[in-house]
Amino acid sequence: MYDIVAVATIVFFxxxxxxxxxxxxxxxxxxxxxxLNAVVVNFVAFNKYLYPGRLDGYIFSLFVIAxxxxxxxxxxxxxxxxxxxxxxxxxxxxxxxxx
Amino acid sequence: xxxGYTIWIFVLPILSFLAIGLLGTRPALTGRSELLRGRVxxxxxxxxxxGSWLLxxxxxxxxFFVLGTPDGxxxxxFGAKWVxxxxxxxxxxxxxxxxxxxxxxxxxxxxxxSFLVHLYSTGYMAGERGYARFFAFLSLFTVSxxxxxxxxxxxxxYFFWELVGVSSYLLIGFYYDKPSAVAAAKKAFIVTxxxxxxxLIGILILSYYxxxxxxxxxxxAGGPVLGxxxxxxxxxxxxxxxxLGLIFMGGAGKSAMFxxxxxxxxxxxxxxxxxxxIHAATMVxxxxxxxARLFPLYHEVDGGAILRLVxxxxxxxxxxxxxxxxxxxxxxxxxxxxTMSQLxxxxxxxxxxxxxxxxxxxxxxxxxxxxxxxxxxxxxxxxAGSVIHAVHSNLMRDMGGLRKYMPxxxxxxLVACLAISGIPPFSGFFSKxxxxxxxFERDKLLFVIEYAVAGITAFYMFRIYFGIFWGRERTYxxxxxxxxxxxxxxxxxxxxxxxxxxxxxxxxYVTADRTPYHGHINWPLAxxxxxxGVVGILVAKRFYQRPNDLPARAAEMWGRWYKWxxxxxxxxxxxxxxxxxxxxxxxxxxxAWFDRHVVDGFMRGLGWMTETFSLLxxxxxxxxxxxxxxxxxxxxxALVLLVLFVTGLLNG
Numbered sequence: 001m002y003d004i005v006a007v008a009t010i011v012f013f014x015x016x017x018x019x020x021x022x023x024x025x026x027x028x029x030x031x032x033x034x035x036l037n038a039v040v041v042n043f044v045a046f047n048k049y050l051y052p053g054r055l056d057g058y059i060f061s062l063f064v065i066a067x068x069x070x071x072x073x074x075x076x077x078x079x080x081x082x083x084x085x086x087x088x089x090x091x092x093x094x095x096x097x098x099x
Numbered sequence: 100x101x102x103g104y105t106i107w108i109f110v111l112p113i114l115s116f117l118a119i120g121l122l123g124t125r126p127a128l129t130g131r132s133e134l135l136r137g138r139v140x141x142x143x144x145x146x147x148x149x150g151s152w153l154l155x156x157x158x159x160x161x162x163f164f165v166l167g168t169p170d171g172x173x174x175x176x177f178g179a180k181w182v183x184x185x186x187x188x189x190x191x192x193x194x195x196x197x198x199x200x201x202x203x204x205x206x207x208x209x210x211x212x213s214f215l216v217h218l219y220s221t222g223y224m225a226g227e228r229g230y231a232r233f234f235a236f237l238s239l240f241t242v243s244x245x246x247x248x249x250x251x252x253x254x255x256x257y258f259f260w261e262l263v264g265v266s267s268y269l270l271i272g273f274y275y276d277k278p279s280a281v282a283a284a285k286k287a288f289i290v291t292x293x294x295x296x297x298x299l300i301g302i303l304i305l306s307y308y309x310x311x312x313x314x315x316x317x318x319x320a321g322g323p324v325l326g327x328x329x330x331x332x333x334x335x336x337x338x339x340x341x342x343l344g345l346i347f348m349g350g351a352g353k354s355a356m357f358x359x360x361x362x363x364x365x366x367x368x369x370x371x372x373x374x375x376x377i378h379a380a381t382m383v384x385x386x387x388x389x390x391a392r393l394f395p396l397y398h399e400v401d402g403g404a405i406l407r408l409v410x411x412x413x414x415x416x417x418x419x420x421x422x423x424x425x426x427x428x429x430x431x432x433x434x435x436x437x438t439m440s441q442l443x444x445x446x447x448x449x450x451x452x453x454x455x456x457x458x459x460x461x462x463x464x465x466x467x468x469x470x471x472x473x474x475x476x477x478x479x480x481x482x483a484g485s486v487i488h489a490v491h492s493n494l495m496r497d498m499g500g501l502r503k504y505m506p507x508x509x510x511x512x513l514v515a516c517l518a519i520s521g522i523p524p525f526s527g528f529f530s531k532x533x534x535x536x537x538x539f540e541r542d543k544l545l546f547v548i549e550y551a552v553a554g555i556t557a558f559y560m561f562r563i564y565f566g567i568f569w570g571r572e573r574t575y576x577x578x579x580x581x582x583x584x585x586x587x588x589x590x591x592x593x594x595x596x597x598x599x600x601x602x603x604x605x606x607x608y609v610t611a612d613r614t615p616y617h618g619h620i621n622w623p624l625a626x627x628x629x630x631x632g633v634v635g636i637l638v639a640k641r642f643y644q645r646p647n648d649l650p651a652r653a654a655e656m657w658g659r660w661y662k663w664x665x666x667x668x669x670x671x672x673x674x675x676x677x678x679x680x681x682x683x684x685x686x687x688x689x690x691a692w693f694d695r696h697v698v699d700g701f702m703r704g705l706g707w708m709t710e711t712f713s714l715l716x717x718x719x720x721x722x723x724x725x726x727x728x729x730x731x732x733x734x735x736x737a738l739v740l741l742v743l744f745v746t747g748l749l750n751g
Contacts, residue, residue, distance in 0.1 A: 016732060020725070023725070028725075091723070091725045092723060092725065
């Protein structure tokens with residue numbers, strides 16, 4: 001189990017690192033997906049080792065996958081809209097919300 | 100006897116006001132039709148007031164002759180009475196129509212003069228811009244004045260009192276593109292408003308301590324004021340004394356009593372028919388009427404202390420006004436000062452009056468003079484208007500020798516001048532003689548003042564008369580001509596009234612205690628007053644009938660005094676000084692400084708602080724998503740570390 005949690009932690013922080021360092025919006029999206037998948041792996045692992053015989057963790061995983069799919073669809077739509085607006089998908093160009 | 104129909108006396112002018120005001124002033128409506136642009140609005144207004152006039156005459160006939168004196172004195176009848184606003188079981192604002200001798204008399208005066216002025220105006224105002232507007236305002240004024248005279252309670256009176264003030268303001272400022280007219284309108288409004296402040300405070304004090312607004316209850320012998328204990332006192336006067344004094348301040352403002360008179364001469368900027376109706380015959384007597392209405396209170400409270408104030412205010416006003424009138428150049432201003440002087444007579448007559456029988460002579464004389472004065476002063480103004488209409492100038496030096504061109508105006512003006520000078524059998528003789536008799540019996544000093552004023556009056560009236568109709572022949576740009584019939588008919592009617600009204604046995608109808616009183620003329624006094632009037636006339640004749648250097652020599656001889664009266668005793672300048680140097684510079688400017696720098700400064704400081712602080716932190720909102728994410732992540736990690744640290748998990 002520790003191995004699995006370690007892998008999940010690594011994947012999560014790879015996602016965090018990517019989220020903080022990449023500039024491309026698509027890359028940011030992928031980083032978010034990495035974080036989500038780390039969480040999903042954790043759900044499955046904890047369910048299997050701590051509460052065998054119950055299904056809560058698996059079901060949560062499915063929910064997270066479904067929500068992630070919806071989120072990706074939405075995010076891609078927003079990115080395309082932004083691209084049409086600015087002709088760019090660089091996160092640093094998106095500063096029109098500056099106060 | 101049912102007097103319910105008297106409500107129509109008001110409704111007719113209200114309807115004409117609404118009709119003319121709403122329809123007549125719309126170019127979209129009147130522009131298309133030649134008929135609607137023309138005199139039709141004037142005739143609507145005149146017709147409505149004619150109806151009111153007939154009804155008022157019927158009312159007077161029924162009240163004085165049919166109703167008579169059922170139990171020895173004339174009753175008080177209500178034509179209508181309903182509650183308008185109820186505050187508590189005892190205190191409510193009522194509206195209604197109270198008919199007693201003075202209100203019926205005033206109904207007749209107001210509707211008569213108003214009707215004749217309406218009729219006259221259809222000719223005088225012909226072709227003026229704002230013809231319909233003029234008649235709308237005139238109708239509004241008529242309604243307000245009628246509401247004032249029949250008020251059943253002091254609050255209704257105050258309500259209509261302010262309405263006449265507004266209509267007066269509107270009509271003085273009728274030529275609103277003329278700066279002097281606008282200034283005069285504002286002056287009239289502000290000065291009377293200032294006086295009305297006293298009136299309002301007086302009403303509040305009176306009604307607070309008496310618990311009622313109703314005139315009948317207030318003046319009744321066993322009422323809350325006269326029947327109860329003297330009540331609290333303040334600086335030597337009872338609260339009711341103070342209330343009456345303040346109410347008199349309102350009356351003095353409206354009736355142009357010294358020192359609140361400064362608005363009346365300037366009010367002559369309005370069209371002349373307005374001066375005749377409002378500033379000579381009706382509105383300005385409202386103050387006299389007010390004192391007469393509350394007369395039993397003035398007579399009884401504090402032993403008549405306020406009544407002596409009334410008498411002296413009247414006396415001083417009549418003297419000052421008469422002196423100023425002698426030297427004025429503008430014909431309407433002379434008439435305005437003469438009005439003030441005559442109003443002073445009325446106030447004085449009230450001031451020297453008692454309540455019953457022969458004691459009440461002053462009250463009767465005051466109302467009598469009000470009645471006759473309304474007729475001959477309206478006639479003087481309308482005659483002056485006729486002259487101004489022909490000559491296109493207000494100044495006496497532009498007139499002279501007009502008797503050949505304007506015979507009707509000339510004769511009617513002469514009648515009015517004789518009436519105001521107190522020459523029998525013209526009406527002014529009878530009423531003025533009663534006033535002098537009343538003053539003679541009460542206060543010799545006041546009598547001497549009024550006696551002198553009678554002579555001065557005759558002098559300045561005939562100064563105008565000879566100056567306009569005789570005097571030096573002028574060459575006019577175009578030959579003056581007699582006014583049209585709609586203007587001369589009112590003159591003739593008023594001239595007839597000026598002769599006849601003096602013969603009315605007034606004591607039979609109007610007295611302080613509403614009991615008929617059989618007066619008789621005090622012949623020695625009457626002869627003396629005729630004599631002084633004749634002397635005044637003869638002096639004026641010598642001075643002004645033919646061009647000579649006497650006026651100039653007299654002016655030189657009196658030097659400084661002449662200049663003082665010509666400059667109206669500098670009362671306007673005193674007001675100017677008090678208003679500018681003391682009120683504006685001494686009070687208003689420091690208060691404005693405090694407001695601008697301390698109050699506003701505090702508020703501006705708050706705004707400055709908020710703005711500066713927000714500018715400081717505005718850079719945090721960079722709009723860069725990655726920066727937000729970085730902060731967010733950093734914050735999250737910091738929180739997690741904090742939780743671990745606090746729960747002790749970090750240390751194992």
